[in-house]
Amino acid sequence: MLSGLLAHLRLDPRLSSMVAALIVIAIVLNVMTGGLFLSAENLYNLSIQTCVIAVMACGMVYVIVARQIDLSVGSLLAFSGMAAAWVQTRAFPPDSTTGWVTSIVVALALGAAVGAMQGALVARMRIPAFIVTLAGYLMFRGAAFLVSDGQTLAPLHPTYQALGGGVNGAIGVTASIVLGLLAAAWVVWHAWTGRRDQRRYGIEPAPIWVDALKAALLCAAIAGFVWTMCLAPDFTNVDEAGMPRGRGIGVPVLILLVIAGFMTFVAQRTRYGRYVFAYGGNPEAALLSGLPTTWLVWSLFILTGVLAAIASVITTARLGSGANSIGQLAELYVISAAVIGGTSFAGGTGSVPGAVLGALLIQTLDNGMVLLDVSSPMRQIFIGIVLIVSVWFDVVYQKRA
Amino acid sequence: MMQMEQAPAPAAPADREAFVQMRQIVKRFGGLVAVNHVDLDLYAGECVGVLGHNGAGKTVLIKVLSGVYVPDEGSIQVHGKPVSFRTPHDAQAAGIETIHQTLALADNLDGPGNLFLGRELLTPWRTLDSRRMEYEARNVIKRLNPNFRNILDPVLRMSGGQRQSVAIARALYFNARILIMDEPCAALGPAETRMVLETIKRLKAEGIGIFLISHEMHDVFEVCDRATVMKNGSVVGMVQMKDVTQDEVLQMIIQGKRPVPAQAA
Numbered sequence: 001m002l003s004g005l006l007a008h009l010r011l012d013p014r015l016s017s018m019v020a021a022l023i024v025i026a027i028v029l030n031v032m033t034g035g036l037f038l039s040a041e042n043l044y045n046l047s048i049q050t051c052v053i054a055v056m057a058c059g060m061v062y063v064i065v066a067r068q069i070d071l072s073v074g075s076l077l078a079f080s081g082m083a084a085a086w087v088q089t090r091a092f093p094p095d096s097t098t099g100w101v102t103s104i105v106v107a108l109a110l111g112a113a114v115g116a117m118q119g120a121l122v123a124r125m126r127i128p129a130f131i132v133t134l135a136g137y138l139m140f141r142g143a144a145f146l147v148s149d150g151q152t153l154a155p156l157h158p159t160y161q162a163l164g165g166g167v168n169g170a171i172g173v174t175a176s177i178v179l180g181l182l183a184a185a186w187v188v189w190h191a192w193t194g195r196r197d198q199r200r201y202g203i204e205p206a207p208i209w210v211d212a213l214k215a216a217l218l219c220a221a222i223a224g225f226v227w228t229m230c231l232a233p234d235f236t237n238v239d240e241a242g243m244p245r246g247r248g249i250g251v252p253v254l255i256l257l258v259i260a261g262f263m264t265f266v267a268q269r270t271r272y273g274r275y276v277f278a279y280g281g282n283p284e285a286a287l288l289s290g291l292p293t294t295w296l297v298w299s300l301f302i303l304t305g306v307l308a309a310i311a312s313v314i315t316t317a318r319l320g321s322g323a324n325s326i327g328q329l330a331e332l333y334v335i336s337a338a339v340i341g342g343t344s345f346a347g348g349t350g351s352v353p354g355a356v357l358g359a360l361l362i363q364t365l366d367n368g369m370v371l372l373d374v375s376s377p378m379r380q381i382f383i384g385i386v387l388i389v390s391v392w393f394d395v396v397y398q399k400r401a
Numbered sequence: 402m403m404q405m406e407q408a409p410a411p412a413a414p415a416d417r418e419a420f421v422q423m424r425q426i427v428k429r430f431g432g433l434v435a436v437n438h439v440d441l442d443l444y445a446g447e448c449v450g451v452l453g454h455n456g457a458g459k460t461v462l463i464k465v466l467s468g469v470y471v472p473d474e475g476s477i478q479v480h481g482k483p484v485s486f487r488t489p490h491d492a493q494a495a496g497i498e499t500i501h502q503t504l505a506l507a508d509n510l511d512g513p514g515n516l517f518l519g520r521e522l523l524t525p526w527r528t529l530d531s532r533r534m535e536y537e538a539r540n541v542i543k544r545l546n547p548n549f550r551n552i553l554d555p556v557l558r559m560s561g562g563q564r565q566s567v568a569i570a571r572a573l574y575f576n577a578r579i580l581i582m583d584e585p586c587a588a589l590g591p592a593e594t595r596m597v598l599e600t601i602k603r604l605k606a607e608g609i610g611i612f613l614i615s616h617e618m619h620d621v622f623e624v625c626d627r628a629t630v631m632k633n634g635s636v637v638g639m640v641q642m643k644d645v646t647q648d649e650v651l652q653m654i655i656q657g658k659r660p661v662p663a664q665a666a
Contacts (some may be wrong), residue, residue, distance in 0.1 A: 044474075065625075066452035138554055149656055198532075201531075201532045201533075201535070201536050203534075268528075268529075269522055269528040269529050270528055270529060271523070271529065274510075274514065274518075274521060274529060277507070277509060277510065278507040278509075278510055278514070278518055279507075280509070281508050281509035281510055282505070282507040282508060283505065284503065284505065285503075285504075285505040285506055285507045285515075285518070286507065286518075287469070288467075288469060288489060288499070288501055288505040289489060289505060289518045289519035290468070290488050290489035290490040290493065290519045291518070292518055348507070348508065348509035
């Protein structure tokens with residue numbers, strides 16, 4: 001009966017089963033932690049923790065869909081993060097607005113340049129991406145160390161630090177509610193125009209209650225999220241009565257939502273996205289159809305380079321300093337998030353929302369296990385098991401379908 | 402090479418302008434001469450077979466014409482105008498569509514996605530116009546294969562005939578005057594082969610010129626007007642289907658020389 005309902009709703013089976021798994025895991029963790037896990041404060045932290053991995057996973061989906069891999073994102077995160085911190089602390093006086101703005105520009109430019117270099121080696125010189133980015137993994141970690149000879153660079157500009165979601169790192173209650181309402185309005189408008197377009201081309205839309213229920217579920221999720229974020233207390237920002245104000249949506253979460261939304265749009269609605277998927281489905285067909293395959297592969301590494309740089313800004317802003325050890329193992333978590341989210345190494349399949357949910361799932365387990373005092377090695381073992389189980393689940397599901 | 406000094410193909414109807422004139426085409430891969438000074442013509446409403454063993458150079462020759470390979474020597478004229486194709490897009494722009502042996506379909510994309518691959522219809526905002534592409538794809542595929550409705554499935558889940566329909570529809574939608582079909586029936590059952598052959602006849606009647614690469618003598622003799630036989634990259638000879646038997650053509654393919662009377666000429 002449940003599967004009948006799901007078929008009626010025409011929901012993506014992968015995404016809906018991931019959401020279901022997340023809900024079950026969240027409830028179990030909440031019981032085990034005595035209500036700590038589902039507290040507004042913890043959920044705010046979880047939303048911030050997810051962003052770094054999720055931002056990079058959005059690009060990793062494209063890379064893996066096109067049958068490539070990028071193992072260098074964690075090291076590149078460290079390298080560009082150190083570059084940003086160096087610009088702020090060494091090249092400009094403290095508290096310089098120009099300094100932190102320039103540091104972001106430098107980080108992004110560095111990410112793009114390094115990505116372009118790796119992309120050229122893969123696309124033009126035909127060196128396998130695994131090898132190029134494995135070398136990058138080593139080189140950029142070394143380069144991150146050399147930026148300051150291993151020293152930690154601090155302090156970073158307070159406004160810059162807000163990008164990390166820490167102190168003043170959220171947009172407040174009012175703005176969050178306005179954004180939530182706008183998002184809900186968009187969901188309703190999208191459902192309505194979708195039905196109108198289907199009629200225009202002579203396709204009978206699903207029953208109205210199906211679309212209404214879907215839109216209602218999405219709006220409820222948006223409302224729940226905004227509500228929770230607004231309940232999260234901001235102890236550095238108290239009202240007249242001395243009570244902490246609500247935080248609202250964190251800045252990194254906004255960055256993630258913009259990136260994930262944009263990347264989903266590009267994947268589904270633009271030529272570029274179509275070509276990435278076509279190339280992943282059949283590289284020969286892409287070539288015979290006259291697609292610009294060399295540039296396509298090249299561009300993917302620029303994309304992951306820029307996203308690694310954005311992730312480095314979030315990471316250093318959150319820490320308030322630049323340390324060359326940041327982003328360790330990040331590449332593996334990013335790839336895991338994409339794979340858990342349904343991206344296949346065979347190429348041609350994958351989705352950005354899936355990867356974001358995959359990152360959320362990994363971070364949920366990690367966060368919950370920290371609350372339960374599980375040691376770091378045990379957490380790694382457990383997340384490894386989850387990766388295998390999720391892919392095994394996929395193999396079983398594919399066989400049956 | 403010397404064989405090729407002979408006069409223009411015997412079947413060339415002199416009063417009409419050739420759709421395609423390939424002259425002295427050479428394509429080398431390293432030391433291997435895959436196509437060696439080959440001439441080939443195509444006229445409106447005719448089907449020209451390109452025959453030969455595996456490795457005879459047929460596929461390389463047509464990939465030169467479809468813009469996948471750039472020839473090392475030789476010239477191509479399309480509708481009397483000299484052309485030089487650098488990419489498949491150039492050939493398509495000149496009205497040449499190719500149905501590759503592998504069909505060149507992306508298995509993960511649906512019918513419209515493949516039909517318009519590389520030439521997507523866009524909205525005024527430069528985004529993919531999926532609904533219009535679906536609508537157009539349904540119309541063109543309906544003409545080929547009226548029973549084919551699940552065009553929104555990934556191509557992976559389609560039957561051989563349906564995949565072939567998508568590949569042919571891709572060539573037809575863009576109003577090609579020149580069509581290249583590389584082994585279109587190789588992976589098809591009898592009913593689907595029949596559909597392809599009937600399609601070829603109908604397209605000929607519409608005045609479209611077709612190059613057909615095939616191993617299947619029966620198909621070649623049914624739809625082709627002329628055929629050129631290749632071996633080791635060179636042309637063995639050009640024959641009119643009505644003048645030769647299947648055995649004679651097979652002999653040319655296997656032995657690499659023209660039947661005795663023709664050679665004496």
